[in-house]
Amino acid sequence: MQSALSPAAAEAAHIYHLWRVFLCVMVAIYVLVAIVLFIAILRNRNRATDETGMELIAEPKQASERRATHVVSTLVIVTVLILFALLIADFFTGNAIYATPDPNALSIKITGHQWWWEVEYQDPQPSEVMTTANEIHVPVGKPVKLELQSTDVIHSFWVPNINGKKDLVPGHPTTTWFTGNRAGEFRGQCAEYCGEQHAHMRMVFVAQSRDAFGDWLKAQKKSAAEPRTESQRRGREVFLAAQCVMCHTIQGTNARARLGPDLTHIGSRIMIGAGEFPNTRGYLAGWISNASALKPGARMPPNQLSSDDLNALLDYLESLK
Amino acid sequence: MKVSHQAIPTLAAPDEAARKAMQSLWTRPPGLIGWLCSTNHKDIGRRYIVTAFIFFGLAGLLAAAMRIQLAFPENHFLSPDLYNQFFTVHGTTMMFLFAVPIMEGIGLYLVPLMVGTRNVAFPRLNAFGYFAYLAGGLLLWGGFLVNAGADAGWFAYVPLSGPQFSPGHRVDIWADMITLTEISALVGAVEIIATVLKQRAPGMSLNRIPVFVWAEVVTAFMIIFAMPAVMVVTAYLAMDRLANVNTHFFNPAEGGDALLYQHLFWFFGHPEVYIIFLPATGFVSTIIETFSGRRIFGYTAIVLSLIATAFIGFGLWVHHMFATPLPLLGRTFFSASSMMIAIPSGIQIFCWITTLWTGRPRMQVPLLFVCGFILVFVLGGLTGVMLASVPLDLQMHDTYFVVAHFHYVLIGGAVFPLFAAFYYWFPKWTGRMLNESLGKWNVLTLFVGFNLTFFPMHILGLHGMPRRVYTYLAETGWGNLNLLATIGAGVIAVSVVLFIINVLVSLRRGAVADANPWLAPTLEWAVTSPPPAYNFYHPPSVADGQPLWHAPEQRPVVVGLSTEKREVLNTTIIDAVPEHRYELATDSIWPLLLGIVVGLTMTFVIFTAWAIPAGMFFSLVVLYAWFWRGNEPKFIVEAAKPKVEMSQPEAALAAQT
Numbered sequence: 001m002q003s004a005l006s007p008a009a010a011e012a013a014h015i016y017h018l019w020r021v022f023l024c025v026m027v028a029i030y031v032l033v034a035i036v037l038f039i040a041i042l043r044n045r046n047r048a049t050d051e052t053g054m055e056l057i058a059e060p061k062q063a064s065e066r067r068a069t070h071v072v073s074t075l076v077i078v079t080v081l082i083l084f085a086l087l088i089a090d091f092f093t094g095n096a097i098y099a100t101p102d103p104n105a106l107s108i109k110i111t112g113h114q115w116w117w118e119v120e121y122q123d124p125q126p127s128e129v130m131t132t133a134n135e136i137h138v139p140v141g142k143p144v145k146l147e148l149q150s151t152d153v154i155h156s157f158w159v160p161n162i163n164g165k166k167d168l169v170p171g172h173p174t175t176t177w178f179t180g181n182r183a184g185e186f187r188g189q190c191a192e193y194c195g196e197q198h199a200h201m202r203m204v205f206v207a208q209s210r211d212a213f214g215d216w217l218k219a220q221k222k223s224a225a226e227p228r229t230e231s232q233r234r235g236r237e238v239f240l241a242a243q244c245v246m247c248h249t250i251q252g253t254n255a256r257a258r259l260g261p262d263l264t265h266i267g268s269r270i271m272i273g274a275g276e277f278p279n280t281r282g283y284l285a286g287w288i289s290n291a292s293a294l295k296p297g298a299r300m301p302p303n304q305l306s307s308d309d310l311n312a313l314l315d316y317l318e319s320l321k
Numbered sequence: 322m323k324v325s326h327q328a329i330p331t332l333a334a335p336d337e338a339a340r341k342a343m344q345s346l347w348t349r350p351p352g353l354i355g356w357l358c359s360t361n362h363k364d365i366g367r368r369y370i371v372t373a374f375i376f377f378g379l380a381g382l383l384a385a386a387m388r389i390q391l392a393f394p395e396n397h398f399l400s401p402d403l404y405n406q407f408f409t410v411h412g413t414t415m416m417f418l419f420a421v422p423i424m425e426g427i428g429l430y431l432v433p434l435m436v437g438t439r440n441v442a443f444p445r446l447n448a449f450g451y452f453a454y455l456a457g458g459l460l461l462w463g464g465f466l467v468n469a470g471a472d473a474g475w476f477a478y479v480p481l482s483g484p485q486f487s488p489g490h491r492v493d494i495w496a497d498m499i500t501l502t503e504i505s506a507l508v509g510a511v512e513i514i515a516t517v518l519k520q521r522a523p524g525m526s527l528n529r530i531p532v533f534v535w536a537e538v539v540t541a542f543m544i545i546f547a548m549p550a551v552m553v554v555t556a557y558l559a560m561d562r563l564a565n566v567n568t569h570f571f572n573p574a575e576g577g578d579a580l581l582y583q584h585l586f587w588f589f590g591h592p593e594v595y596i597i598f599l600p601a602t603g604f605v606s607t608i609i610e611t612f613s614g615r616r617i618f619g620y621t622a623i624v625l626s627l628i629a630t631a632f633i634g635f636g637l638w639v640h641h642m643f644a645t646p647l648p649l650l651g652r653t654f655f656s657a658s659s660m661m662i663a664i665p666s667g668i669q670i671f672c673w674i675t676t677l678w679t680g681r682p683r684m685q686v687p688l689l690f691v692c693g694f695i696l697v698f699v700l701g702g703l704t705g706v707m708l709a710s711v712p713l714d715l716q717m718h719d720t721y722f723v724v725a726h727f728h729y730v731l732i733g734g735a736v737f738p739l740f741a742a743f744y745y746w747f748p749k750w751t752g753r754m755l756n757e758s759l760g761k762w763n764v765l766t767l768f769v770g771f772n773l774t775f776f777p778m779h780i781l782g783l784h785g786m787p788r789r790v791y792t793y794l795a796e797t798g799w800g801n802l803n804l805l806a807t808i809g810a811g812v813i814a815v816s817v818v819l820f821i822i823n824v825l826v827s828l829r830r831g832a833v834a835d836a837n838p839w840l841a842p843t844l845e846w847a848v849t850s851p852p853p854a855y856n857f858y859h860p861p862s863v864a865d866g867q868p869l870w871h872a873p874e875q876r877p878v879v880v881g882l883s884t885e886k887r888e889v890l891n892t893t894i895i896d897a898v899p900e901h902r903y904e905l906a907t908d909s910i911w912p913l914l915l916g917i918v919v920g921l922t923m924t925f926v927i928f929t930a931w932a933i934p935a936g937m938f939f940s941l942v943v944l945y946a947w948f949w950r951g952n953e954p955k956f957i958v959e960a961a962k963p964k965v966e967m968s969q970p971e972a973a974l975a976a977q978t
Contacts, residue, residue, distance in 0.1 A: 001785075001796065001797065001798065002784070002785035002797065003783065003784045003785055004716040004717075004783050004784075004785065005783050005784070012716075014712065015712045015713060015715070015716055018710065018712055018713060019707075019713055019716075022706070022707050022710065022713060026703040026704070026706070026707065029699075029703060030699060030700060030703055033670070033674075033695070033699050034696060034699075036674055036678075037674055037677070037692065037695055037696070039678070040674050040675075040677040040678035040682075041677050041682050041684065041688075041692060043678070044680065044681045044682065045681070045682050045683075045684050046681075046682075046683055046684055057614050057615070057840065057842075057870050058614050058615045058680065058681060059615070060615050060616070060618070060679055064679055065618070065679075068618060068675045068678075068679055069619075071675070072618075072619065072622075072668075072671045072672065072675055075667075075671050076664065076667065076668055076671065079663070079664060079667045080664060083660045083661070083663060083664070083706070086660065086706065086710070087656065087657055087660055090656060090709075090710040090711065090712065090713075091653065093710075093712045094649075094652075094653070094711050094712055097712055098649060114486075152480065152486065153478075153480050153481040153486050154478055154480070154481065154579065156644060156719060158785075158787070160716060160783075160784075160785045163715070164644070164712060164714075164715020164716045164718075165644050165715055165716070165718060165719065166644055166646075166715075167644045167645045167646065169579050169580060169645055169646060170480055170573045170579055171573025171574075171578065171579060172573075172579070172580060172645070172646045173646075174646035187785070187796075187797070188785075189785070189787060190787070191644075191718070191719040191720065191787040192478070192644075192719055193473075193474050193478075193481070193719075193788070193789040194481060195405075195481055195486065196401045196402060196405060197401060198787075198789060198790060199401065199789075199790035199791045199792055199793065202794075276794065296400060296401050296402070297401060297402070
């Protein structure tokens with residue numbers, strides 16, 4: 001689901017290998033220190049009192065002090081050597097995960113907002129650029145370049161199964177890379193405290209075969225599906241007449257605001273509310289009516305819709321596959 | 322050799338009437354006003370210790386509430402807004418109002434006794450330092466109690482803490498509290514450095530200073546270099562936020578930089594960890610020496626490790642920023658320096674274990690806490706080496722793995738030694754012993770509870786749980802380990818309650834403590850428990866690092882200091898050769914008044930920058946009275962040089978003076 005210990009990309013795998021090396025070394029050192037400490041306190045314990053109750057303070061013997069000095073000096077040298085070896089392992093892993101980027105990589109621009117992720121699939125042709133939210137699909141085996149930026153506070157992009165995290169610092173756009181090596185559905189979430197709903201700034205991450213990814217991207221690039229039923233048509237009217245259009249985009253309609261997530265294919269998403277709720281009719285209805293009741297602090301204002309309007313709107317949104 | 326539990330009689334021992342006169346000379350005036358005027362380092366130190374422990378308890382209660390909230394997925398015990406205040410106030414209190422002040426407070430109490438002097442170098446400044454600290458604590462918690470608790474995390478990253486994303490005054494309170502507590506930290510540092518460098522007992526050359534005193538001095542120097550960075554950064558933040566100042570230090574839209582904040586903050590923030598940890602290693606060295614019944618192994622190596630830690634500690638702040646967009650080359654440097662700091666810590670641990678190995682350890686409660694410290698801290702140190710690696714840090718940074726790591730190094734590295742220190746010095750502070758069997762339960766519950774709480778957090782972090790989340794979804798599978806951690810927190814609470822019971826009961830009914838109940842080697846055990854107001858009627862002189870173990874039948878002392886004025890002996894920095902007598906300032910109300918003025922200034926600056934000039938004016942008025950002629954201390958250089966009356970080995974030293 002979301003774990004640094006089950007890598008799904010080359011980068012996370014490199015880090016995982018380094019982790020195992022460090023873990024073995026650290027466990028060995030810890031066990032040794034603990035054993036030596038126990039022997040040290042147990043071998044001569046409570047032998048410091050003579051019969052008169054006057055306690056004895058020992059003057060250390062010179063020979064044993066010299067021996068101890070040799071042992072401690074050796075241990076210090078061993079410590080330095082171990083640290084140096086770890087540093088070299090660290091260096092090679094660092095090189096591997098920062099390998100020179102592939103110019104043909106799939107490029108995705110991710111913008112952090114309080115508290116959701118805007119995801120933009122780049123394309124040399126502006127008309128082919130596709131925008132979605134809180135859900136990232138990538139093809140397995142193809143290098144992916146993430147261009148990260150934030151326009152409000154600092155967020156941190158983290159999907160533990162694919163790579164380490166990267167901070168989105170306003171004024172410092174940055175990039176990170178990975179190449180997925182197995183398919184699966186994972187979760188990621190913001191790792192830098194970003195305010196009231198930091199805990200629920202999550203995302204869905206889907207690694208899939210190149211074919212499946214190609215199909216998904218093609219579908220997502222299309223404009224929104226035209227309403228097919230009367231209710232869906234009415235739902236679209238509700239959407240365009242209500243305050244929804246102040247913040248949201250649905251490609252192929254007049255709704256083009258970009259304050260909130262792009263809803264062109266909202267019906268195809270796995271989760272809503274930045275990865276907090278499954279995309280079911282009930283949660284969608286609750287979210288539209290009063291988002292901050294479901295998620296305290298959420299920026300989307302409540303909507304007072306008649307139940308007929310709400311149902312029509314839900315029909316429409318669910319049709320946007 | 323034989324060591325006595327009783328105070329060793331001194332040469333030129335004063336009679337009872339002389340002692341009484343001296344006691345009344347050094348005792349503060351009676352009543353509440355007298356209490357507020359006190360400049361005795363023992364009064365001030367005790368105030369710091371008690372106040373800091375109260376803040377420890379309060380911040381612990383916040384932690385307990387957070388653990389209850391996290392015990393189950395999607396729990397509704399705390400709202401997100403409240404939870405965010407809780408973790409911010411918890412972290413801020415533990416770092417600024419508990420850990421640093423309690424380490425300095427214990428230092429201010431013990432250092433003058435351990436170096437054989439009667440008070441700190443600048444007694445009034447010392448009193449002021451406490452009031453500044455108290456004002457900071459009241460400001461933070463006063464704000465918290467009226468729902469204006471800081472909520473941007475204990476490092477309050479911009480832009481989240483900036484004017485746009487944190488309207489209201491929560492962050493202003495946090496920033497101004499920092500200024501007050503850091504004034505106090507700087508004051509304490511100045512006191513300790515001046516006292517140790519200039520007021521040591523004759524014969525206590527640099528290589529005979531107790532390790533704890535070394536730790537306090539090194540820490541004090543770190544404070545002097547680290548604290549200004551955080552005062553600057555919080556002042557910038559406050560100026561960015563103040564409507565009538567409105568600077569843009571951290572506003573990227575106006576050419577400011579959010580990363581500048583992180584650099585300045587962590588340039589303070591990382592040394593801060595060692596500012597907390599080094600005094601604790603001083604406790605550990607002291608306690609291991611006493612309970613092993615032999616002088617500490619590798620004194621020079623330990624002292625050099627302290628100094629090396631202080632230097633390296635300023636060279637690794639960027640490991641808190643590995644995930645930010647920084648150039649790669651710099652990161653490798655900081656990776657190497659972060660690993661390097663394991664070396665001096667390793668040297669200290671090797672020396673401690675060797676001391677125990679070659680000594681005859683007496684398994685009493687302070688030593689048990691120290692063993693707990695080694696077991697917990699070493700684990701925290703090893704995970705610290707993991708976090709020094711950039712690739713590993715990118716996975717673990719800002720997760721529960723880091724939460725586990727820093728609790729292992731801070732609770733393991735500071736709170737375990739602190740409890741050891743409480744049990745060890747409690748008899749000196751109060752004249753009563755703490756109960757030994759209750760103490761053993763205290764160790765056991767703290768050790769078990771601590772590991773139960775924090776060990777699972779390593780695993781949670783690796784499974785993707787970020788820190789500072791008020792709740793988590795059931796689908797993440799983090800529920801069981803979180804529940805375990807919450808149960809562990811309950812055990813820690815039991816341990817702290819046991820300790821408080823032990824203190825309250827022992828204060829009334831504990832066994833009466835002798836001057837030197839643990840057969841310790843250092844000078845604070847040469848005087849009665851609790852010590853008289855003047856500490857030493859005649860300042861002692863020493864010939865090695867364990868004066869009470871190697872003392873002759875009667876201790877050689879310094880005679881010739883005034884019995885009518887509060888005089889101390891000043892000695893040279895390196896060899897502690899007597900130089901001159903120095904009269905300390907008397908008790909005074911002005912430090913309190915200056916504390917009130919500074920406290921009010923930093924409170925009103927939340928609302929308007931005009932508080933600064935107004936505060937400066939009133940400070941000037943108070944300082945004018947403070948330094949009124951006639952209050953001035955006097956140097957007496959030639960008129961009557963103190964005479965060191967000594968037995969054999971010190972004769973050579975006396976000849977030099």
